[in-house]
Amino acid sequence: MSNRKRRSGKWLKWSSSLAMAFVIASMPFTAGLADDTAGSFYDQGVRLMKDKKFKDAIQSFDMSIGMAATDSRAFMRRAQCFFELGHYNLAIKDFTEAIQYAPDNAAGYLSRGIAYSKIEKHPEAIRDFEKAIHLDPKLSEAYSGLGDSYKKSGKNQEALGAYNKALDQDPKNLNALVGRGDIFHVLGKNLDALKDYSYAIELNPQYDVAYIHRGTAYSGMSRPEDALKDYDKALELDPADGNLLKQRGHEFYKLKNAKEALADFSDAIKQDNTNADLYYHRAKANMQLGHDGAAMEDLEDAIRLDPNQANFYLARAFLWHKEGKSILAREDIKRAQFFNPKLPDKIKFANDPKNPDRWYDETFLTDVNAKGGGQDTSEKLQNTTSLGDD
Numbered sequence: 001m002s003n004r005k006r007r008s009g010k011w012l013k014w015s016s017s018l019a020m021a022f023v024i025a026s027m028p029f030t031a032g033l034a035d036d037t038a039g040s041f042y043d044q045g046v047r048l049m050k051d052k053k054f055k056d057a058i059q060s061f062d063m064s065i066g067m068a069a070t071d072s073r074a075f076m077r078r079a080q081c082f083f084e085l086g087h088y089n090l091a092i093k094d095f096t097e098a099i100q101y102a103p104d105n106a107a108g109y110l111s112r113g114i115a116y117s118k119i120e121k122h123p124e125a126i127r128d129f130e131k132a133i134h135l136d137p138k139l140s141e142a143y144s145g146l147g148d149s150y151k152k153s154g155k156n157q158e159a160l161g162a163y164n165k166a167l168d169q170d171p172k173n174l175n176a177l178v179g180r181g182d183i184f185h186v187l188g189k190n191l192d193a194l195k196d197y198s199y200a201i202e203l204n205p206q207y208d209v210a211y212i213h214r215g216t217a218y219s220g221m222s223r224p225e226d227a228l229k230d231y232d233k234a235l236e237l238d239p240a241d242g243n244l245l246k247q248r249g250h251e252f253y254k255l256k257n258a259k260e261a262l263a264d265f266s267d268a269i270k271q272d273n274t275n276a277d278l279y280y281h282r283a284k285a286n287m288q289l290g291h292d293g294a295a296m297e298d299l300e301d302a303i304r305l306d307p308n309q310a311n312f313y314l315a316r317a318f319l320w321h322k323e324g325k326s327i328l329a330r331e332d333i334k335r336a337q338f339f340n341p342k343l344p345d346k347i348k349f350a351n352d353p354k355n356p357d358r359w360y361d362e363t364f365l366t367d368v369n370a371k372g373g374g375q376d377t378s379e380k381l382q383n384t385t386s387l388g389d390d
Contacts, residue, residue: 038067042074045081054081072102076111083115091115106135110142113149122149140170147179159183174200178213185217193217208237212244224251242271246278249285258288276306283315292319310340314347321349 045060061078068074079094095112102108113128129146132139143166150159160183166176181196197214200207215230231248235241249264265282272278283298299316306312317332329349337343 038064038071038074041067042071042077045074045077049077049081052084054084057081070101072098072100072105072108075101076108079111079115083111083118088115088118092119104135106132106139106142109135110139110145113142113145117145117149117152120152122153125149126153138169140166140173140176142166143169144173144176144179147176147183151179151183156183156186160187172203174204174207174210177203178210181213181217185220190217190221206237208234208241211237212247216247219247219251224254227251228255240271242268242275245271246281249281253281253285253288256288258285261285262289274305276302276304276309276312279305280309280312280315287315287319292322295319308339310336310338310343313339314343318349 041060041064045057045064048054048057048060058078058081061074061081064074065071065078075094075098079091079098082088082091082094092112092115095108095115099105099108099112109128109132113125113132116122116125116128126146126149129142129149132142133146136142143162147159147162147166150156150162160180163176163180163183166173167180170176177196177200181193181200184190184193184196194214194217197210197217200210201214204210211230211234215227215234218224218227218230228248228251231244231251234244235248238244245264245268249261249268252258252261252264262282262285265278265285269275269278269282279298279302283295283302286292286295286298296316296319299312299319302309302312303316313332313336317329317336320326320329320332333347337345337347
């Protein structure tokens with residue numbers, strides 16, 4: 001994971017559900033619908049939502065809307081159910097209906113903006129957050145959502161301004177604190193970033209998102225021991241986070257604790273056995289432990305799942321080299337150079353008795369899960385001559 005750019009993949013959690021919960025909490029239980037039957041279905045749907053029975057709740061709201069087709073609150077509730085189920089386009093459709101029947105309700109625009117951001121439609125999200133702010137200038141969650149979309153669009157200064165305004169309205173807005181911490185970290189203001197993450201943790205010690213982001217900041221500051229502490233706490237709160245297992249595995253690897261790194265990568269693979277990146281990392285841990293056979297199997301799996309990554313071929317070439325199979329090593333090097341033209345024209349693996357694992361500690365890693373193929377600077381090619389030149 002890059003130290004300067006946080007990835008927008010699954011493992012980086014955002015508090016959009018918290019913001020949505022805020023929106024729904026502000027809505028009345030009794031809708032006051034056109035007739036008692038529609039109202040009873042509405043109330044039934046609300047009860048089912050509280051029990052997290054979202055599919056059943058949708059059916060209740062279907063009935064309610066079928067009997068009172070212009071009530072915005074029923075559309076808002078049904079949209080929330082779709083959102084919780086991950087059906088974001090259907091949520092957007094219902095939020096749009098709700099806005100049509102209640103165009104001055106800031107919550108409708110806030111909610112639709114959050115849904116747009118979930119499907120990476122940030123220009124649309126920004127417009128909705130700005131409309132929500134126009135209708136309710138004190139709506140901290142709208143400023144926070146605006147900051148998230150600006151951040152994901154690479155507009156760091158605009159994001160910082162939005163987060164500051166969110167915190168002006170609500171100094172305890174957890175999402176805004178974590179988001180502003182991310183921007184501070186990107187801008188190199190690491191102490192300010194740590195302050196925001198730590199305050200979010202102080203406000204809610206069970207908020208695993210803050211531990212994850214603070215841990216990532218520590219990682220980028222070359223403080224792997226501190227990163228491990230935060231990742232440990234986050235995994236204590238959410239043991240099923242496979243991407244976080246990968247991150248903790250990185251920190252163990254940096255500390256030359258390949259055994260623990262191997263365990264984390266293996267657990268992550270159990271949760272997602274289609275992730276080529278995980279097999280690649282486990283291969284490197286196996287290589288550090290001298291398990292070259294297991295490493296080769298992992299690299300074969302990584303290449304099978306994603307045959308377009310230069311690093312996978314370089315790692316396999318290194319193993320072929322160790323086995324004395326120079327022709328196979330040379331062909332994999334050619335494949336690596338094809339996929340990454342920035343690699344040196346001539347590559348050989350130099351023997352270094354002081355550090356036999358020198359080569360694969362200093363490779364470029366292109367994270368196959370990062371949008372746009374971002375660089376994972378937990379590994380950095382600091383000296384291309386370590387690959388050797390003829």
